[in-house]
Amino acid sequence: MSGPLLQSCRACGHVWQFRRACCPACATAGPEAVTAGGGGTVWSVTTVLRAPLPELDVPGGYGIALVTLDEGPRIMCRSEAGLAIGDRVQVAVEDDGMPRAVRAGSELEDACGG
Protein backbone atom coordinates (compact mmCIF):
# COMPACT_ATOMS: atom_id res chain seq x y z
CA MET A 1 0.00 0.00 0.00
CA SER A 2 1.10 3.54 -0.71
CA GLY A 3 -0.30 6.99 -1.08
CA PRO A 4 -1.91 7.98 -4.40
CA LEU A 5 0.49 9.01 -7.15
CA LEU A 6 0.28 12.65 -8.13
CA GLN A 7 2.13 15.17 -10.26
CA SER A 8 3.66 18.36 -8.89
CA CYS A 9 4.74 21.47 -10.77
CA ARG A 10 8.40 22.34 -10.35
CA ALA A 11 7.65 26.03 -10.95
CA CYS A 12 4.50 26.89 -8.99
CA GLY A 13 4.06 23.90 -6.71
CA HIS A 14 0.55 23.07 -7.96
CA VAL A 15 -0.34 19.40 -7.43
CA TRP A 16 -2.78 17.31 -9.50
CA GLN A 17 -3.69 13.69 -10.25
CA PHE A 18 -4.51 13.14 -13.95
CA ARG A 19 -1.34 12.69 -16.02
CA ARG A 20 -0.36 15.79 -17.97
CA ALA A 21 2.79 17.05 -19.66
CA CYS A 22 2.25 20.59 -18.37
CA CYS A 23 0.98 22.18 -15.18
CA PRO A 24 -2.75 23.01 -15.47
CA ALA A 25 -2.17 26.14 -13.37
CA CYS A 26 0.91 27.71 -14.99
CA ALA A 27 1.67 25.53 -18.07
CA THR A 28 5.22 24.75 -17.00
CA ALA A 29 6.32 21.48 -18.58
CA GLY A 30 8.00 18.54 -16.91
CA PRO A 31 6.13 17.94 -13.65
CA GLU A 32 7.60 15.83 -10.90
CA ALA A 33 6.00 12.57 -9.78
CA VAL A 34 5.09 12.69 -6.10
CA THR A 35 3.34 10.31 -3.71
CA ALA A 36 0.57 11.82 -1.63
CA GLY A 37 0.69 11.46 2.11
CA GLY A 38 -2.85 10.08 1.95
CA GLY A 39 -4.51 12.50 4.33
CA GLY A 40 -7.62 14.19 3.01
CA THR A 41 -11.17 15.38 3.54
CA VAL A 42 -14.34 13.89 2.01
CA TRP A 43 -15.74 16.38 -0.57
CA SER A 44 -18.60 14.07 -1.49
CA VAL A 45 -19.56 10.45 -1.09
CA THR A 46 -22.12 7.99 -2.44
CA THR A 47 -23.07 4.38 -1.86
CA VAL A 48 -23.51 2.63 -5.22
CA LEU A 49 -26.30 0.07 -5.10
CA ARG A 50 -26.60 -0.43 -8.85
CA ALA A 51 -23.15 -1.05 -10.35
CA PRO A 52 -22.35 -0.35 -14.00
CA LEU A 53 -21.37 -4.01 -14.38
CA PRO A 54 -23.38 -6.81 -12.73
CA GLU A 55 -20.17 -8.49 -11.52
CA LEU A 56 -19.35 -5.39 -9.47
CA ASP A 57 -22.63 -5.48 -7.55
CA VAL A 58 -22.16 -6.37 -3.89
CA PRO A 59 -24.87 -6.70 -1.23
CA GLY A 60 -25.28 -3.37 0.53
CA GLY A 61 -23.42 -1.58 -2.24
CA TYR A 62 -19.99 0.00 -2.18
CA GLY A 63 -18.82 3.47 -1.38
CA ILE A 64 -17.27 5.92 -3.80
CA ALA A 65 -15.92 9.21 -2.49
CA LEU A 66 -14.32 12.29 -3.89
CA VAL A 67 -11.56 13.16 -1.43
CA THR A 68 -9.70 16.46 -1.39
CA LEU A 69 -6.15 15.44 -0.52
CA ASP A 70 -4.10 17.64 1.75
CA GLU A 71 -1.77 18.27 -1.21
CA GLY A 72 -4.69 19.90 -3.08
CA PRO A 73 -6.16 17.58 -5.73
CA ARG A 74 -9.57 15.96 -5.45
CA ILE A 75 -9.44 12.26 -6.31
CA MET A 76 -11.98 9.47 -6.60
CA CYS A 77 -11.64 6.60 -4.13
CA ARG A 78 -13.50 3.55 -2.97
CA SER A 79 -14.67 4.44 0.53
CA GLU A 80 -15.60 2.58 3.68
CA ALA A 81 -19.24 2.62 4.75
CA GLY A 82 -20.56 5.46 6.85
CA LEU A 83 -18.32 8.27 5.65
CA ALA A 84 -19.85 11.74 5.39
CA ILE A 85 -18.88 14.96 3.68
CA GLY A 86 -16.24 16.78 5.73
CA ASP A 87 -14.85 13.63 7.39
CA ARG A 88 -11.09 13.34 7.65
CA VAL A 89 -9.84 10.24 5.85
CA GLN A 90 -6.66 8.38 5.01
CA VAL A 91 -6.33 7.22 1.38
CA ALA A 92 -4.09 4.31 0.38
CA VAL A 93 -3.64 2.63 -2.98
CA GLU A 94 -3.87 -1.12 -2.59
CA ASP A 95 -2.29 -3.87 -4.64
CA ASP A 96 -5.18 -3.86 -7.11
CA GLY A 97 -4.39 -0.21 -7.89
CA MET A 98 -7.57 1.06 -6.29
CA PRO A 99 -7.35 3.98 -3.86
CA ARG A 100 -9.43 3.34 -0.77
CA ALA A 101 -10.46 5.93 1.80
CA VAL A 102 -10.98 5.02 5.43
CA ARG A 103 -11.78 7.22 8.38
CA ALA A 104 -8.58 8.80 9.67
CA GLY A 105 -7.26 7.01 12.72
CA SER A 106 -8.90 3.67 11.93
CA GLU A 107 -6.90 0.52 11.22
CA LEU A 108 -6.11 0.65 7.49
CA GLU A 109 -5.23 -3.02 7.24
CA ASP A 110 -8.55 -4.53 8.17
CA ALA A 111 -10.84 -1.76 7.00
CA CYS A 112 -12.69 -1.28 3.76
CA GLY A 113 -12.74 -4.55 1.91
CA GLY A 114 -15.17 -3.37 -0.72
Added chain:
Amino acid sequence: MAYLTGIAVTAFGKHPGRGPVDLMEEAALAALADAALPREAIDGLISGYATTYPHLMMGTVMAERLAIRPRHAHQAQVGGATGAAAIILARHLIAAGACRHVLVVGGENRLTGQSRDDAVKTLAGVGHPIHEVPLGASIPSYYALVAARYLHETGASEADLAELAVLMRRHAADHPGAQLKKPLTVDEVLASKPIATPLKFLDCCPISDGAAAVVVSAEPAGAAVIRLAGWGEAHTHQHVSEMPDDVGVGAKLAAAQAFETAGRKTADMRLLGLYDSFTPTLAIFLEAFGFAQPGRAGIAARDGRFSRDGALPLNLHGGLMSFGHPGVAGFLAHVVEVVRQMRGEAGRRQVKDAPLAYCHADGGVFSSHAGLVLERTA
Protein backbone atom coordinates in the same frame (compact mmCIF):
# COMPACT_ATOMS: atom_id res chain seq x y z
CA MET B 1 -29.47 35.74 -37.95
CA ALA B 2 -30.62 32.18 -37.44
CA TYR B 3 -34.16 30.89 -37.04
CA LEU B 4 -35.62 27.60 -35.88
CA THR B 5 -37.87 26.83 -38.82
CA GLY B 6 -38.62 23.13 -38.51
CA ILE B 7 -39.16 20.88 -35.52
CA ALA B 8 -40.18 17.27 -34.98
CA VAL B 9 -40.03 14.60 -32.34
CA THR B 10 -41.13 10.96 -32.47
CA ALA B 11 -42.87 9.33 -29.55
CA PHE B 12 -40.31 8.30 -26.91
CA GLY B 13 -40.40 4.85 -25.35
CA LYS B 14 -40.07 1.56 -27.21
CA HIS B 15 -39.62 1.30 -30.97
CA PRO B 16 -38.65 -2.36 -31.30
CA GLY B 17 -37.03 -3.33 -34.58
CA ARG B 18 -36.12 0.21 -35.54
CA GLY B 19 -32.53 1.39 -35.53
CA PRO B 20 -31.04 4.86 -34.96
CA VAL B 21 -31.05 5.70 -38.66
CA ASP B 22 -34.72 4.69 -39.02
CA LEU B 23 -35.71 6.82 -36.05
CA MET B 24 -33.64 9.82 -37.15
CA GLU B 25 -35.07 9.52 -40.66
CA GLU B 26 -38.61 9.76 -39.29
CA ALA B 27 -37.79 12.86 -37.23
CA ALA B 28 -35.79 14.50 -40.03
CA LEU B 29 -38.55 14.06 -42.61
CA ALA B 30 -41.13 15.40 -40.17
CA ALA B 31 -38.97 18.43 -39.39
CA LEU B 32 -38.54 19.16 -43.10
CA ALA B 33 -42.29 18.91 -43.58
CA ASP B 34 -42.80 21.20 -40.59
CA ALA B 35 -40.45 23.76 -42.16
CA ALA B 36 -42.16 23.27 -45.54
CA LEU B 37 -38.72 22.77 -47.07
CA PRO B 38 -37.83 20.34 -49.84
CA ARG B 39 -35.02 17.92 -49.01
CA GLU B 40 -32.64 19.59 -51.42
CA ALA B 41 -32.86 22.87 -49.49
CA ILE B 42 -30.83 21.28 -46.68
CA ASP B 43 -27.21 22.25 -47.27
CA GLY B 44 -25.90 21.42 -43.81
CA LEU B 45 -26.47 18.36 -41.63
CA ILE B 46 -25.29 17.76 -38.09
CA SER B 47 -26.27 14.43 -36.62
CA GLY B 48 -25.85 13.07 -33.15
CA TYR B 49 -24.20 9.78 -32.28
CA ALA B 50 -25.88 6.54 -31.29
CA THR B 51 -24.51 4.22 -28.60
CA THR B 52 -26.34 1.35 -30.34
CA TYR B 53 -24.64 2.13 -33.67
CA PRO B 54 -21.28 3.76 -32.96
CA HIS B 55 -20.53 4.78 -36.54
CA LEU B 56 -17.60 7.00 -37.49
CA MET B 57 -19.66 9.03 -39.98
CA MET B 58 -23.24 9.29 -38.82
CA GLY B 59 -23.67 12.66 -40.53
CA THR B 60 -22.99 11.11 -43.91
CA VAL B 61 -25.05 8.04 -43.07
CA MET B 62 -28.02 10.32 -42.47
CA ALA B 63 -27.38 12.40 -45.59
CA GLU B 64 -27.33 9.20 -47.64
CA ARG B 65 -30.53 7.90 -46.02
CA LEU B 66 -32.28 11.19 -46.72
CA ALA B 67 -30.82 11.25 -50.24
CA ILE B 68 -29.36 14.70 -49.85
CA ARG B 69 -25.90 16.05 -50.68
CA PRO B 70 -25.19 18.80 -48.14
CA ARG B 71 -22.14 21.04 -48.36
CA HIS B 72 -21.47 20.36 -44.70
CA ALA B 73 -22.17 17.15 -42.79
CA HIS B 74 -20.72 15.62 -39.68
CA GLN B 75 -21.50 13.99 -36.37
CA ALA B 76 -21.35 16.09 -33.23
CA GLN B 77 -20.51 14.54 -29.88
CA VAL B 78 -20.66 16.32 -26.53
CA GLY B 79 -22.89 13.93 -24.63
CA GLY B 80 -26.20 15.34 -23.47
CA ALA B 81 -25.25 18.80 -24.74
CA THR B 82 -24.89 17.55 -28.31
CA GLY B 83 -28.26 18.79 -29.56
CA ALA B 84 -27.80 22.24 -28.06
CA ALA B 85 -24.21 22.54 -29.27
CA ALA B 86 -25.28 21.38 -32.75
CA ILE B 87 -27.95 24.08 -32.94
CA ILE B 88 -25.34 26.66 -31.95
CA LEU B 89 -22.95 25.27 -34.54
CA ALA B 90 -25.71 25.47 -37.15
CA ARG B 91 -26.09 29.13 -36.28
CA HIS B 92 -22.32 29.62 -36.72
CA LEU B 93 -22.40 27.89 -40.12
CA ILE B 94 -25.21 30.20 -41.18
CA ALA B 95 -23.45 33.29 -39.78
CA ALA B 96 -20.31 32.30 -41.71
CA GLY B 97 -22.32 32.06 -44.91
CA ALA B 98 -21.46 28.39 -45.31
CA CYS B 99 -25.05 27.10 -45.13
CA ARG B 100 -28.62 28.36 -45.34
CA HIS B 101 -30.60 25.45 -43.90
CA VAL B 102 -28.96 23.12 -41.40
CA LEU B 103 -30.70 19.95 -40.25
CA VAL B 104 -29.84 18.94 -36.68
CA VAL B 105 -30.98 15.40 -35.91
CA GLY B 106 -30.49 12.90 -33.12
CA GLY B 107 -32.04 9.60 -32.21
CA GLU B 108 -31.43 6.02 -31.28
CA ASN B 109 -32.96 2.80 -30.01
CA ARG B 110 -31.13 3.11 -26.70
CA LEU B 111 -33.82 1.12 -24.88
CA THR B 112 -34.59 -1.82 -27.16
CA GLY B 113 -31.34 -1.88 -29.18
CA GLN B 114 -29.12 -3.12 -26.36
CA SER B 115 -29.34 -4.63 -22.90
CA ARG B 116 -29.78 -2.31 -19.97
CA ASP B 117 -26.39 -3.45 -18.64
CA ASP B 118 -24.75 -2.50 -21.92
CA ALA B 119 -26.38 0.93 -21.82
CA VAL B 120 -25.24 1.59 -18.25
CA LYS B 121 -21.73 0.34 -19.05
CA THR B 122 -21.39 2.49 -22.18
CA LEU B 123 -22.56 5.58 -20.34
CA ALA B 124 -20.20 4.94 -17.41
CA GLY B 125 -17.37 5.19 -19.94
CA VAL B 126 -17.54 9.00 -19.88
CA GLY B 127 -15.59 8.60 -16.65
CA HIS B 128 -11.81 8.48 -16.46
CA PRO B 129 -10.50 5.14 -17.75
CA ILE B 130 -7.83 4.85 -15.04
CA HIS B 131 -9.00 6.90 -12.10
CA GLU B 132 -12.81 6.56 -12.16
CA VAL B 133 -14.28 3.74 -14.27
CA PRO B 134 -12.26 0.92 -12.60
CA LEU B 135 -13.63 1.98 -9.21
CA GLY B 136 -17.10 0.91 -10.31
CA ALA B 137 -18.42 4.40 -10.88
CA SER B 138 -21.49 4.79 -13.11
CA ILE B 139 -23.23 7.82 -14.56
CA PRO B 140 -25.74 7.83 -11.69
CA SER B 141 -22.88 7.63 -9.19
CA TYR B 142 -21.06 10.58 -10.78
CA TYR B 143 -24.26 12.60 -10.50
CA ALA B 144 -24.89 11.18 -7.03
CA LEU B 145 -21.56 12.63 -5.88
CA VAL B 146 -22.61 16.03 -7.21
CA ALA B 147 -26.09 15.62 -5.72
CA ALA B 148 -24.72 14.77 -2.28
CA ARG B 149 -22.49 17.83 -2.44
CA TYR B 150 -25.41 19.99 -3.60
CA LEU B 151 -27.60 18.83 -0.72
CA HIS B 152 -24.74 19.41 1.72
CA GLU B 153 -24.05 22.93 0.49
CA THR B 154 -27.62 24.15 0.11
CA GLY B 155 -29.47 22.33 2.87
CA ALA B 156 -32.07 21.11 0.38
CA SER B 157 -33.59 17.69 1.06
CA GLU B 158 -34.14 14.58 -1.03
CA ALA B 159 -37.86 15.33 -0.83
CA ASP B 160 -37.19 18.72 -2.41
CA LEU B 161 -35.43 17.03 -5.32
CA ALA B 162 -38.32 14.57 -5.64
CA GLU B 163 -40.66 17.50 -6.34
CA LEU B 164 -38.89 17.96 -9.67
CA ALA B 165 -39.54 14.34 -10.71
CA VAL B 166 -43.19 14.75 -9.73
CA LEU B 167 -43.47 17.92 -11.80
CA MET B 168 -41.93 16.31 -14.89
CA ARG B 169 -44.36 13.38 -14.60
CA ARG B 170 -47.31 15.75 -14.32
CA HIS B 171 -46.24 17.57 -17.46
CA ALA B 172 -45.69 14.34 -19.39
CA ALA B 173 -49.28 13.29 -18.71
CA ASP B 174 -50.47 15.90 -21.22
CA HIS B 175 -48.18 14.77 -24.06
CA PRO B 176 -49.27 11.81 -26.19
CA GLY B 177 -45.66 10.95 -27.07
CA ALA B 178 -44.31 10.74 -23.52
CA GLN B 179 -42.81 7.48 -22.23
CA LEU B 180 -43.90 7.75 -18.58
CA LYS B 181 -47.30 9.20 -17.70
CA LYS B 182 -48.49 7.45 -14.55
CA PRO B 183 -48.88 10.14 -11.88
CA LEU B 184 -46.12 10.19 -9.28
CA THR B 185 -45.90 11.39 -5.69
CA VAL B 186 -42.94 12.62 -3.64
CA ASP B 187 -43.34 9.59 -1.37
CA GLU B 188 -43.10 7.24 -4.34
CA VAL B 189 -39.89 8.92 -5.49
CA LEU B 190 -38.42 8.68 -1.99
CA ALA B 191 -39.47 5.01 -1.69
CA SER B 192 -38.10 3.98 -5.08
CA LYS B 193 -35.07 1.71 -5.01
CA PRO B 194 -31.74 3.37 -4.26
CA ILE B 195 -29.31 3.54 -7.18
CA ALA B 196 -26.44 5.59 -5.78
CA THR B 197 -27.23 7.57 -2.65
CA PRO B 198 -28.86 10.08 -2.52
CA LEU B 199 -30.33 9.19 -5.94
CA LYS B 200 -33.24 6.78 -6.17
CA PHE B 201 -34.59 5.13 -9.29
CA LEU B 202 -37.20 7.86 -9.77
CA ASP B 203 -34.61 10.63 -9.49
CA CYS B 204 -33.12 9.26 -12.72
CA CYS B 205 -34.42 9.67 -16.25
CA PRO B 206 -35.37 6.49 -18.11
CA ILE B 207 -33.57 5.04 -21.13
CA SER B 208 -35.65 5.40 -24.29
CA ASP B 209 -35.95 4.89 -28.02
CA GLY B 210 -36.79 7.97 -30.03
CA ALA B 211 -35.58 10.75 -32.27
CA ALA B 212 -35.95 14.49 -32.76
CA ALA B 213 -34.87 17.02 -35.35
CA VAL B 214 -34.60 20.79 -35.69
CA VAL B 215 -34.01 22.82 -38.84
CA VAL B 216 -31.97 25.99 -38.36
CA SER B 217 -32.29 28.48 -41.23
CA ALA B 218 -30.88 31.78 -42.40
CA GLU B 219 -34.37 33.18 -42.87
CA PRO B 220 -37.66 32.66 -41.04
CA ALA B 221 -40.44 30.40 -42.27
CA GLY B 222 -44.06 30.00 -41.20
CA ALA B 223 -46.37 32.30 -39.33
CA ALA B 224 -44.55 32.37 -36.00
CA VAL B 225 -40.92 33.47 -36.29
CA ILE B 226 -38.61 31.86 -33.72
CA ARG B 227 -35.16 33.41 -33.72
CA LEU B 228 -32.06 31.95 -32.08
CA ALA B 229 -31.36 35.18 -30.24
CA GLY B 230 -28.54 34.08 -27.95
CA TRP B 231 -26.13 31.22 -27.58
CA GLY B 232 -23.40 30.25 -25.16
CA GLU B 233 -21.15 27.32 -24.41
CA ALA B 234 -18.73 26.38 -21.65
CA HIS B 235 -16.55 23.30 -21.34
CA THR B 236 -15.00 23.36 -17.89
CA HIS B 237 -13.76 19.78 -17.37
CA GLN B 238 -14.61 16.26 -18.44
CA HIS B 239 -14.34 14.16 -15.29
CA VAL B 240 -16.17 14.69 -12.03
CA SER B 241 -12.82 14.35 -10.23
CA GLU B 242 -11.72 17.60 -11.88
CA MET B 243 -14.99 19.50 -11.73
CA PRO B 244 -14.78 23.00 -10.24
CA ASP B 245 -15.77 23.55 -6.60
CA ASP B 246 -18.80 25.53 -7.77
CA VAL B 247 -20.77 22.75 -9.48
CA GLY B 248 -22.88 25.33 -11.32
CA VAL B 249 -20.02 27.33 -12.79
CA GLY B 250 -20.08 25.87 -16.32
CA ALA B 251 -23.82 26.37 -16.52
CA LYS B 252 -23.44 29.98 -15.37
CA LEU B 253 -20.70 30.71 -17.93
CA ALA B 254 -22.70 29.34 -20.85
CA ALA B 255 -25.91 31.05 -19.75
CA ALA B 256 -24.17 34.39 -19.21
CA GLN B 257 -22.86 34.24 -22.78
CA ALA B 258 -26.28 33.25 -24.11
CA PHE B 259 -28.01 36.15 -22.35
CA GLU B 260 -25.29 38.57 -23.42
CA THR B 261 -25.47 37.60 -27.10
CA ALA B 262 -29.27 37.89 -26.89
CA GLY B 263 -29.10 41.25 -25.12
CA ARG B 264 -31.50 39.82 -22.54
CA LYS B 265 -31.57 39.14 -18.82
CA THR B 266 -32.52 36.06 -16.83
CA ALA B 267 -35.63 37.88 -15.68
CA ASP B 268 -36.84 38.30 -19.28
CA MET B 269 -37.34 34.56 -19.76
CA ARG B 270 -40.92 33.27 -19.80
CA LEU B 271 -40.40 29.58 -20.61
CA LEU B 272 -37.68 27.03 -19.90
CA GLY B 273 -36.37 23.86 -21.51
CA LEU B 274 -33.66 22.53 -19.20
CA TYR B 275 -31.78 19.24 -19.31
CA ASP B 276 -33.00 17.01 -16.51
CA SER B 277 -31.02 13.76 -16.57
CA PHE B 278 -31.39 13.55 -12.79
CA THR B 279 -33.39 15.66 -10.35
CA PRO B 280 -30.22 17.37 -9.03
CA THR B 281 -29.26 18.34 -12.60
CA LEU B 282 -32.44 20.34 -12.85
CA ALA B 283 -32.12 21.82 -9.35
CA ILE B 284 -28.52 22.91 -9.92
CA PHE B 285 -29.42 24.49 -13.28
CA LEU B 286 -32.47 26.35 -11.99
CA GLU B 287 -30.41 27.76 -9.13
CA ALA B 288 -27.25 28.49 -11.17
CA PHE B 289 -29.30 30.52 -13.66
CA GLY B 290 -31.14 32.38 -10.91
CA PHE B 291 -34.57 30.92 -11.74
CA ALA B 292 -34.71 29.67 -8.14
CA GLN B 293 -32.93 30.63 -4.92
CA PRO B 294 -30.06 28.36 -3.81
CA GLY B 295 -31.50 25.12 -2.45
CA ARG B 296 -35.06 26.19 -3.28
CA ALA B 297 -35.69 24.74 -6.76
CA GLY B 298 -37.75 21.83 -5.44
CA ILE B 299 -39.79 24.03 -3.14
CA ALA B 300 -40.41 26.48 -5.99
CA ALA B 301 -41.59 23.56 -8.14
CA ARG B 302 -43.98 22.41 -5.41
CA ASP B 303 -45.31 25.97 -5.15
CA GLY B 304 -46.13 26.01 -8.85
CA ARG B 305 -43.44 28.33 -10.18
CA PHE B 306 -42.49 25.91 -12.99
CA SER B 307 -45.98 24.64 -13.82
CA ARG B 308 -47.84 25.45 -17.01
CA ASP B 309 -49.68 28.34 -15.34
CA GLY B 310 -46.69 29.37 -13.22
CA ALA B 311 -44.25 32.24 -13.73
CA LEU B 312 -41.66 30.04 -15.48
CA PRO B 313 -43.14 26.96 -17.12
CA LEU B 314 -40.47 24.25 -17.40
CA ASN B 315 -40.20 21.21 -19.69
CA LEU B 316 -43.89 21.08 -20.49
CA HIS B 317 -43.47 17.82 -22.44
CA GLY B 318 -42.17 16.07 -19.30
CA GLY B 319 -38.44 16.41 -19.85
CA LEU B 320 -35.94 13.58 -19.89
CA MET B 321 -37.37 12.37 -16.59
CA SER B 322 -40.77 11.47 -18.04
CA PHE B 323 -40.93 12.22 -21.76
CA GLY B 324 -37.80 10.09 -22.03
CA HIS B 325 -34.12 10.07 -22.88
CA PRO B 326 -32.82 8.41 -26.05
CA GLY B 327 -29.48 10.25 -25.97
CA VAL B 328 -29.00 13.15 -28.36
CA ALA B 329 -32.73 13.40 -29.10
CA GLY B 330 -33.40 13.89 -25.38
CA PHE B 331 -32.54 17.56 -25.28
CA LEU B 332 -33.74 18.19 -28.84
CA ALA B 333 -37.19 17.23 -27.54
CA HIS B 334 -36.93 20.11 -25.05
CA VAL B 335 -36.24 22.50 -27.94
CA VAL B 336 -39.11 21.05 -29.97
CA GLU B 337 -41.51 21.58 -27.07
CA VAL B 338 -40.29 25.12 -26.42
CA VAL B 339 -40.70 26.08 -30.08
CA ARG B 340 -44.15 24.48 -30.20
CA GLN B 341 -45.15 26.49 -27.15
CA MET B 342 -43.73 29.71 -28.59
CA ARG B 343 -45.65 29.13 -31.81
CA GLY B 344 -48.86 28.50 -29.87
CA GLU B 345 -49.21 24.95 -31.21
CA ALA B 346 -49.06 22.99 -27.95
CA GLY B 347 -52.76 22.22 -27.66
CA ARG B 348 -53.87 21.46 -24.12
CA ARG B 349 -50.30 21.97 -22.88
CA GLN B 350 -50.22 25.49 -24.29
CA VAL B 351 -48.87 28.27 -22.05
CA LYS B 352 -50.47 31.69 -22.19
CA ASP B 353 -47.63 33.59 -23.79
CA ALA B 354 -43.94 32.83 -24.16
CA PRO B 355 -42.08 35.31 -26.32
CA LEU B 356 -38.69 34.49 -24.76
CA ALA B 357 -37.32 31.14 -23.64
CA TYR B 358 -34.09 29.70 -22.33
CA CYS B 359 -32.92 26.18 -23.12
CA HIS B 360 -29.82 24.54 -21.66
CA ALA B 361 -28.14 21.15 -21.64
CA ASP B 362 -25.05 19.58 -20.16
CA GLY B 363 -22.93 16.68 -21.31
CA GLY B 364 -20.73 14.47 -19.17
CA VAL B 365 -21.02 15.44 -15.51
CA PHE B 366 -21.77 19.17 -15.78
CA SER B 367 -18.79 19.07 -18.17
CA SER B 368 -19.99 20.55 -21.46
CA HIS B 369 -22.69 23.21 -21.40
CA ALA B 370 -24.69 24.79 -24.19
CA GLY B 371 -27.49 27.32 -23.77
CA LEU B 372 -29.93 28.93 -26.21
CA VAL B 373 -32.11 32.02 -25.89
CA LEU B 374 -35.08 31.74 -28.25
CA GLU B 375 -37.19 34.75 -29.14
CA ARG B 376 -40.47 34.98 -30.99
CA THR B 377 -40.16 38.00 -33.25
CA ALA B 378 -43.41 37.66 -35.20
